[in-house]
Amino acid sequence: MENENNRTAYTSSENQIRSYMNTVTPLSKYSAMILFVVLPFAGFWLGMQYGHPQTVVYVETTNTTPVLETTSDVETEQYAPETKKILAAYLSPYKNSVYSGLEDNEIDKINRITSLAQKQTSYTKEEIETAKDFYNELFLESMYERVEDAPSFRTNEILRTKVCIAVSIISNEKSEVVEDCTGEDMFPSDIEWSTDDLTAVAQIIPYYLAGSHYFNLDSGTDLSRYYFKQVLLHQEAAENQWGQEYFEQVAGDDYIKMVEDARVKLELLNE
Numbered sequence: 001m002e003n004e005n006n007r008t009a010y011t012s013s014e015n016q017i018r019s020y021m022n023t024v025t026p027l028s029k030y031s032a033m034i035l036f037v038v039l040p041f042a043g044f045w046l047g048m049q050y051g052h053p054q055t056v057v058y059v060e061t062t063n064t065t066p067v068l069e070t071t072s073d074v075e076t077e078q079y080a081p082e083t084k085k086i087l088a089a090y091l092s093p094y095k096n097s098v099y100s101g102l103e104d105n106e107i108d109k110i111n112r113i114t115s116l117a118q119k120q121t122s123y124t125k126e127e128i129e130t131a132k133d134f135y136n137e138l139f140l141e142s143m144y145e146r147v148e149d150a151p152s153f154r155t156n157e158i159l160r161t162k163v164c165i166a167v168s169i170i171s172n173e174k175s176e177v178v179e180d181c182t183g184e185d186m187f188p189s190d191i192e193w194s195t196d197d198l199t200a201v202a203q204i205i206p207y208y209l210a211g212s213h214y215f216n217l218d219s220g221t222d223l224s225r226y227y228f229k230q231v232l233l234h235q236e237a238a239e240n241q242w243g244q245e246y247f248e249q250v251a252g253d254d255y256i257k258m259v260e261d262a263r264v265k266l267e268l269l270n271e
Contacts, residue, residue, distance in 0.1 A: 101146030
């Protein structure tokens with residue numbers, strides 16, 4: 001009898017446990033609903049994060065600043081060897097700061113920028129921004145505050161153009177060099193030159209650089225022909241104004257080499 005009572009009590013207790021475990025409580029219902037909603041999103045997120053590990057490639061360079069390739073299409077935009085030599089000579093360090101009104105440290109910075117442009121290669125984003133900011137600050141914003149007379153104007157104009165050319169090379173904006181460095185691109189109209197004997201190189205270098213840039217582009221024949229023609233028209237006007245013998249002595253080797261190279265390339269374009 002006692003065993004039967006114990007068995008009945010055990011059975012009743014077991015049934016109570018099973019009933020409790022099978023009962024859907026509000027807590028279990030809401031927990032199931034939350035898991036039903038959350039788990040698919042959690043699984044998707046985990047899959048995206050860890051299902052396809054990212055491969056990070058580190059490239060070691062001598063410069064800690066990321067290199068921005070600014071000289072695109074190197075083959076088509078590559079300067080001819082003679083042109084590169086002429087530009088390198090033109091961008092040589094400027095030593096005579098008389099009449100410029102600039103401090104020695106400013107002249108040094110000009111020379112660092114022009115020396116950088118002499119490489120005619122790819123430049124970092126930081127180098128491009130530094131060159132542009134310096135040009136804007138020293139010449140576009142404050143140049144005329146330094147100009148007091150004709151000698152100071154000529155000196156600053158020579159320096160301004162030299163730095164402008166350097167910036168065009170560094171930033172790879174040679175297609176805009178005429179407008180950027182002279183203020184106006186008159187293509188396709190020929191220029192009626194009013195030449196200056198002492199700043200002759202500064203007058204023609206934007207046109208020479210633009211002509212050289214388009215010379216190596218299949219689609220740039222007309223533009224190259226136009227810019228080189230302006231260089232030759234400048235020489236013609238200068239010799240008529242100053243006399244050939246005097247002008248060649250004053251204009252200097254850089255000017256003569258630019259004119260000769262422009263003439264050779266123009267003849268090739270006209271063949």
